[in-house]
Amino acid sequence: xxxxxxxxxxxxxxxxxxxxxxxxxxxxxxxxxxxxxxxxxxxxxxxxxxxxxxxxxxxxxxxxxxxxxxxxxxxxxxxxxxxxxxxxxxxxxxxxxxxxxxxxxxxxxxxxxxxxxxxxxxxxxxxxxxxxxxxxxxxxxxxxxxxxxxxxxxxxxxxxxxxxxxxxxxxxxxxxxxxxxxxxxxxxxxxxxxxxxxxxxxxxxxxxxxxxxxxxxxxxxxxxxxxxxxxxxxxxxxxxxxxxxxxxxxxxxxxxxxxxxxxxxxxxxxxxxxxxxxxxxxxxxxxxxxxxxxxx
Amino acid sequence: xxxxxxxxxxxxxxxxxxxxxxxxxxxxxxxxxxxxxxxxxxxxxxxxxxxxxxxxxxxxxxxxxxxxxxxxxxxxxxxxxxxxxxxxxxxxxxxxxxxxxxxxxxxxxxxxxxxxxxxxxxxxxxxxxxxxxxxxxxxxxxxxxxxxxxxxxxxxxxxxxxxxxxxxxxxxxxxxxxxxxxxxxxxxxxxxxxxxxxxxxxxxxxxxxxxxxxxxxxxxxxxxxxxxxxxxxxxxxxxxxxxxxxxxxxxxxxxxxxxxxxxxxxxxxxxxx
Numbered sequence: 001x002x003x004x005x006x007x008x009x010x011x012x013x014x015x016x017x018x019x020x021x022x023x024x025x026x027x028x029x030x031x032x033x034x035x036x037x038x039x040x041x042x043x044x045x046x047x048x049x050x051x052x053x054x055x056x057x058x059x060x061x062x063x064x065x066x067x068x069x070x071x072x073x074x075x076x077x078x079x080x081x082x083x084x085x086x087x088x089x090x091x092x093x094x095x096x097x098x099x100x101x102x103x104x105x106x107x108x109x110x111x112x113x114x115x116x117x118x119x120x121x122x123x124x125x126x127x128x129x130x131x132x133x134x135x136x137x138x139x140x141x142x143x144x145x146x147x148x149x150x151x152x153x154x155x156x157x158x159x160x161x162x163x164x165x166x167x168x169x170x171x172x173x174x175x176x177x178x179x180x181x182x183x184x185x186x187x188x189x190x191x192x193x194x195x196x197x198x199x200x201x202x203x204x205x206x207x208x209x210x211x212x213x214x215x216x217x218x219x220x221x222x223x224x225x226x227x228x229x230x231x232x233x234x235x236x237x238x239x240x241x242x243x244x245x246x247x248x249x250x251x252x253x254x255x256x257x258x259x260x261x262x263x264x265x266x267x268x269x270x271x272x273x274x275x276x277x278x279x280x281x282x283x284x285x286x287x288x289x290x291x292x293x294x295x296x
Numbered sequence: 297x298x299x300x301x302x303x304x305x306x307x308x309x310x311x312x313x314x315x316x317x318x319x320x321x322x323x324x325x326x327x328x329x330x331x332x333x334x335x336x337x338x339x340x341x342x343x344x345x346x347x348x349x350x351x352x353x354x355x356x357x358x359x360x361x362x363x364x365x366x367x368x369x370x371x372x373x374x375x376x377x378x379x380x381x382x383x384x385x386x387x388x389x390x391x392x393x394x395x396x397x398x399x400x401x402x403x404x405x406x407x408x409x410x411x412x413x414x415x416x417x418x419x420x421x422x423x424x425x426x427x428x429x430x431x432x433x434x435x436x437x438x439x440x441x442x443x444x445x446x447x448x449x450x451x452x453x454x455x456x457x458x459x460x461x462x463x464x465x466x467x468x469x470x471x472x473x474x475x476x477x478x479x480x481x482x483x484x485x486x487x488x489x490x491x492x493x494x495x496x497x498x499x500x501x502x503x504x505x506x507x508x509x510x511x512x513x514x515x516x517x518x519x520x521x522x523x524x525x526x527x528x529x530x531x532x533x534x535x536x537x538x539x540x541x542x543x544x545x546x547x548x549x550x551x552x553x554x555x556x557x558x559x560x561x562x563x564x565x566x567x568x569x
Contacts, residue, residue, distance in 0.1 A: 192365060193397070194408075197388075197409035198384060199408070211399040288399045288441070289398070289399075
């Protein structure tokens with residue numbers, strides 16, 4: 001996450017569209033090695049690679065020496081075991097699993113975004129609506145996704161929608177709460193600007209309140225994306241055949257440990273990549289915010 | 297185009313501001329604190345007025361009441377014989393803080409007032425282009441506020457208010473955050489535009505030089521509670537340029553206002569001790 005500020009210093013690269021942004025991201029990799037002035041960046045890149053190397057290296061070491069001091073590593077799958085499980089997994093039907101998980105997360109996330117943002121804007125803007133719905137929502141918010149499983153089975157016609165519901169729950173509340181806070185936190189000064197220029201409620205809402213809430217909505221969307229993945233294993237307890245979370249859960253039931261760790265790592269990886277993509281997409285939507293820090 | 301501009305300017309031969317027995321206060325924990333006490337004045341259409349005084353004298357409060365942000369505790373604020381109850385497009389406001397909408401470009405910011413009032417696109421473009429050009433911001437039309445300097449942002453804020461052809465322009469220490477050189481440039485520029493438009497201006501400042509340079513009349517304000525202490529006519533010839541500040545006449549007026557203000561500042565500081 002600490003790479004965000006350095007991305008912000010490259011506004012031009014993200015001013016086009018998503019494809020350009022993604023392309024430029026790939027372009028940057030050779031840049032790091034070739035351009036002399038970016039030695040600072042190259043060192044940063046190397047440090048980050050080192051961190052991954054150390055992470056897996058220490059883990060491997062702890063497994064090899066069968067580290068056992070309160071925490072027990074002797075039964076833990078080592079990185080090499082996980083790696084061979086991964087190779088094995090990708091030589092079979094990996095894509096079906098990844099695809100089903102991805103679809104569930106994206107569906108749940110999409111519904112959460114639409115509902116969370118629109119409901120959040122309305123609740124933030126209309127005090128009476130907030131009075132009407134806020135307490136029940138607050139009551140539901142702390143309930144962990146796993147507690148929803150029985151109800152998800154009872155409420156939905158098939159397992160698929162139940163799973164989408166669980167991933168939805170993960171993303172919905174952070175998006176909703178950030179949106180409400182965003183709308184309520186819009187600068188009074190800017191609202192006054194609108195009033196003095198003769199803007200109707202509608203224009204104040206559309207051109208001042210909604211864009212003013214965007215930075216908060218954006219952070220809600222990034223957190224929500226992570227949370228959707230967070231809930232995946234829980235969701236796929238309901239799954240019959242496919243899904244990364246399903247494999248993880250199923251391997252636990254059958255005491256086959258390397259695939260569990262593999263599933264965990266794949267979920268972690270896909271979660272970070274999709275959060276990163278959401279963040280980049282948000283940058284494109286808010287070109288006005290790229291170097292906001294400068295004005296403070 | 298010429299006709300369009302003329303209409304835009306013509307409509308500004310308005311702007312009579314009448315303040316009658318205005319008092320503003322607020323109640324906190326049951327204790328009533330008076331911010332303004334029995335303020336009375338009339339500003340003629342096209343007059344340039346500065347409200348000058350030490351902090352806490354309620355000069356911004358007067359401005360906010362005319363804008364309609366604050367409701368008077370007693371008394372009336374009338375603009376062109378209409379009682380003010382809420383903000384409106386007939387009273388433009390330029391804030392001390394940078395207040396451009398961060399998500400709109402310079403052009404879109406200036407255009408916003410015209411847009412919300414349903415002015416047609418072609419007409420909007422002509423007016424906004426004219427004003428952008430007038431304050432030297434044509435090149436920055438597509439820039440976002442974070443890409444503009446403080447002075448540029450305030451220029452854009454001023455024309456954003458003016459393009460709406462308000463009968464009264466309210467300015468709350470708009471140049472206070474700028475450096476001295478930029479401030480002088482902005483003061484000259486403001487007078488230059490105002491010379492054409494002749495809308496009424498109420499300008500709040502605590503900078504004596506600024507007040508003398510800009511105004512037709514200065515309302516010197518006093519503290520505890522805020523009130524208008526005296527009015528000083530500034531009959532310096534117009535158009536005025538920065539070098540006016542070096543003349544003996546200017547300095548003498550400056551001195552005169554300085555002495556008036558000093559008295560009040562001493563009083564307010566003594567009170568705080």
